[in-house]
Amino acid sequence: MAASILISALSEASEKRRNVDRIGQYLAHLMGEIHGGAWRVEVNHDCDAASVLVVPADDKRPIQPKPEVA
Template sequence: MIHASLIKAAVSASGAMAEINAAAEYLAEAMKRIHGGSWRIQVDHDDALVVICRRSERGRAAPRPEIA
């Protein structure tokens, strides 16, 4: 049987993660209203990092061809 305190901790962590995701989505929407474009959200719990950035209109950078 799972101990009640473990269940409570898991539910609390899930709630906190949902709160973080909601806050990031809110901020991304606000940035979109101000700056336009498409925004990407990245939440990395291992490195304790949240990134909200506008996607590039040009796509990914490609290496420049070497000059002979």
């Protein structure tokens, strides 16, 4: 029983992640229509607050959040 709940939760999370990816690609498409050129999207789920960044596709630098400096 617990295994089926886990499998169901993983499947649901995977579907939601695919939806986020599809929406990100659509956002990149719209940015191209507005600003011209090709755009790419990076979604960061690793920090306490997720971030979605849309940058020109030719900018190959990895997008990393900058650590907070106190």
